[in-house]
Amino acid sequence: MSRSSKAVVSFIVGAAVGVAVGYFLNSDKKDELVEKLRFQADKLKDKFRAKKQQFEDAMENELT
Structure with a gap:
């Protein structure tokens, strides 16, 4: 895997984690x-x- 594709995958994973954390923190289940x-x-x-x-x-x- 090239360096740029690793960066893209890392960005996507980070964004997904951020969305999940944001969802839980703003939900009633917090x-x-x-x-x-x-x-x-x-x-x-x-x-x-x-x-x-x-x-x-x-x-x-x-x-x-």
Whole structure:
């Protein structure tokens, strides 16, 4: 693929993503989408904290 065709494809993909984001932000489902994203972010934070605690416990056990 040539450099100019990659640029055109990138532009089209970027424009499509922009349109999709704009649609969701202006739709009635915006609040629902934001709530789902917050929920998933909270779950990810909880998983990270649990893994961090496991790592800290394993390191402590290894050093004692």
